[in-house]
Amino acid sequence: MSGADFCNEVVISLEDVGVRYKQSGGVFSKPCYYQALSGLNLNIYRGETLGIVGRNGAGKSTLLRLIAGIIKPDSGKIVNNGVTVSLLSLAAGFDPELSGVDNAIVSGMLLGYQRKQIEARLNDIHEFSELGDFMHQPVKTYSSGMRSRLGFSVAMYMTPDVLLLDEVLSVGDKEFKKKAEAEMMKKLHSNQTVILVSHSEQQVSRVCDRKIEL
DSSP states (O other), rough: SSSSSOSSOOEEEEEEEEEOOOOOOOSSOOEEEEEEEEEEEEEEEEEEEEEEOOOOOOOOHHHHHHHSSOOSSEEEEEEOOOOOEEETTTTOOTTTTTTTHHHHHHHHTTTTTTHHHHHHHHHHHHHHTTGGGGGGGGGSOHHHHHHHHHHHHHHHHHSSSSEEEEEEGSSOOOOHHHHHHHHHHHTTTTTOEEEESOOHHHHHHHHHHHHEEE
């Protein structure tokens, strides 16, 4: 625990949640399943920053997709107490044919904002992302680090109630990582809930109130 305070209001709860994936096999073979998560119970509190760590294949990204409502559990249930949720992942979200500006607008609208509200924040998003002229180029021309910077910048300025970050602080240059972590520290003292998946336990210890290991 970092010592930061967060309230006891539960915004999302997972009750005995399990997820399994069907594995490929022969045409005449019996279905084979891989159990990604089993019997998971977790309360997520308003205003906390929660770190999730674990080995590859432990189910970290699956957990975020569950919380975001992208996939449904095979067992148990997830209760969302009326909060908006956004998943920021290197593997999801942007239309490669659209520019950084257009993707920022679409991402904000998917979070429930009006176009004029997003356009009012575009200069801030552009400046924080450090993309320069690339902001007006198709995202398909971006490196993974550039996509991460754009996504992180949108998430910082068009904030949902619950922000899910899947390894997005693991790419990009050293200076941007420091700036992103500083912005995360501000979130510790806000009413926004942040859930961070990271391979770096040191990073989790620096920016999170508590952590769970899968």
